[in-house]
Amino acid sequence: xxxxxxxxxxxxxxxxxxxxxxxxxxxxxxxxxxxxxxxxxxxxxxxxxxxxxxxxxxxxxxxxxxxxxxxxxxxxxxxxxxxxxxxxxxxxxxxxxxxxxxxxxxxxxxxxxxxxxxxxxxxxxxxxxxxxxxxxxxxxxxxxxxxxxxxxxxxxxxxxxxxxxxxxxxxxxxxxxxxxxxxxxxxxxxxxxxxxxxxxxxxxxxxxxxxxxxxxxxxxxxxxxxxxxxxxxxxxxxxxxxxxxxxxxxxxxxxxxxxxxxxxxxxxxxxxxxxxxxxxxxxxxxxxxxxxxxxxxxxxxxxxxxxxxxxxxxxxxxxx
Numbered sequence: 452x453x454x455x456x457x458x459x460x461x462x463x464x465x466x467x468x469x470x471x472x473x474x475x476x477x478x479x480x481x482x483x484x485x486x487x488x489x490x491x492x493x494x495x496x497x498x499x500x501x502x503x504x505x506x507x508x509x510x511x512x513x514x515x516x517x518x519x520x521x522x523x524x525x526x527x528x529x530x531x532x533x534x535x536x537x538x539x540x541x542x543x544x545x546x547x548x549x550x551x552x553x554x555x556x557x558x559x560x561x562x563x564x565x566x567x568x569x570x571x572x573x574x575x576x577x578x579x580x581x582x583x584x585x586x587x588x589x590x591x592x593x594x595x596x597x598x599x600x601x602x603x604x605x606x607x608x609x610x611x612x613x614x615x616x617x618x619x620x621x622x623x624x625x626x627x628x629x630x631x632x633x634x635x636x637x638x639x640x641x642x643x644x645x646x647x648x649x650x651x652x653x654x655x656x657x658x659x660x661x662x663x664x665x666x667x668x669x670x671x672x673x674x675x676x677x678x679x680x681x682x683x684x685x686x687x688x689x690x691x692x693x694x695x696x697x698x699x700x701x702x703x704x705x706x707x708x709x710x711x712x713x714x715x716x717x718x719x720x721x722x723x724x725x726x727x728x729x730x731x732x733x734x735x736x737x738x739x740x741x742x743x744x745x746x747x748x749x750x751x752x753x754x755x756x757x758x759x760x761x762x763x764x765x766x767x768x769x770x771x
Contacts (some may be wrong), residue, residue, distance in 0.1 A: 456511040459682020460488055460518070460564070464557050473644040475622070485550035492529050493521065502536065515564050523569045526551060530573075541576040548575045585718040590705055591615060603682060605665035607695055609658040610679055614712060616655050618719035618737050621712035625687045627678040632659070641738035649736055724748040 457465075464757075465483055468474040474482075490510040495502055533539040533547060548570075555570040586594060595611060598604050613619055623639050631638045635651045653661070670676045671684030681687050692712055700710040707714075720737055734745040 455487055457483070457487070457577070458490075458511055458513040460515055461490075461510075461513070461554075463562075467557060467561070468553075475642070477622075477623075481546065482550045482553070486554060487545045488533075489529055489547070489551065490600050492532055493517075493525060496525070496528065500531065502532065513559075518558065519565055521569050523572055526529055526573050530576075533660060541578045544576045545578055548573055584709075584714055585721040586707060586710075586714070587703075588722065590707060591718055593705045593720075594699060594703050594707070594710075597699050599702055602665075604664040605658075606667060607699065609655075609662040610692065610695070611699070611715070612655050612658040614715035615719050616652055616721075617647075617649050618716050618723065620716060620738070621689045621737070624679065624691065624712070625677075625689060628675040629678055630675060631678060639738065642740070645738065645740075647735060647738050679763055720745075720748050760765070 461483075464486075465479055468479050468482060469476065469558050487510060488505070490513050491505040491508040494500070494508050494510065494513070494710055495505055500508065529551075530544055530547070533544050539547070551573060552570045555565070555568045558564045559566070559568045573635070595608070595615075598608050598611070610624060613624060617637070617639075620641070623641055627637070627641055632651075634657060637649050637651055637655075639647050639649060641647060667680055668680045668684050670680050672686060677686040679687055681691060689712075696710060696715065700707055716737070720733060723733060723736070730742055730745050730748075731746065735740050737745060739745045
């Protein structure tokens with residue numbers, strides 16, 4: 452499918468996202484998708500086009516004059532379209548709200564191109580906070596034991612140790628370079644290009660030494676040498692790492708439902724919290740910008756308190 456030609460103001464905004472705001476290419480693509488959909492919807496509504504075939508609508512003609520005509524009601528109509536006709540979940544619609552808010556804020560605050568921001572009063576759909584899915588220590592041990600001995604096993608074991616001990620994101624793991632290691636410390640580049648330093652415990656140090664001494668694949672790409680190199684001699688992608696996790700899950704016999712690298716991160720965070728890590732320390736280790744994000748792990752405490760109360764000797768139902 453041919454990529455749509457974007458209006459200049461939208462291209463400028465996308466450049467601003469990556470160069471100034473430090474957003475990742477993945478986030479940039481998501482914002483581009485959301486804005487493209489919104490502009491197509493807006494043009495369709497203005498011209499009474501059929502909403503079932505938006506992909507053919509050319510958005511390159513959208514001008515700042517058109518944008519100045521957009522209202523809060525237009526945004527509400529778009530959100531209704533996303534919910535009713537596209538079946539978008541609350542979280543998917545929340546991302547679209549974030550995209551629109553960011554775009555119009557840029558136009559008014561940074562470029563001074565509009566006087567009124569129609570997205571100011573646009574509410575974010577309420578999202579029920581999901582409890583993190585994680586493995587217990589027995590499941591995690593079975594998972595690790597499922598790594599089959601072969602040439603790649605020292606590398607795969609080391610990657611899994613980094614997930615389970617450091618709680619890093621899969622994109623962060625893929626971006627690690629050899630130079631990211633300084634003694635027992637690892638420099639991780641997180642969301643928004645924010646750097647954080649995490650300590651390598653004995654398990655990680657040993658796994659890394661075994662990997663380095665295993666006769667690993669030579670890097671065939673350009674730029675800095677990645678810490679973890681694929682069998683093709685390239686830097687890992689998120690998708691490839693996810694396939695390795697899926698394969699280990701299957702080989703271990705654990706067959707944990709929908710086990711992903713992100714679930715390994717949840718497992719690490721949950722185990723650290725259960726072992727006494729305070730929320731602020733956990734926030735730094737995980738690279739959360741807000742402590743509110745880290746507080747999803749306090750569900751463990753609530754579950755354990757519930758268990759204590761259920762086992763209270765006075766928890767006896769007597770007939771009256």
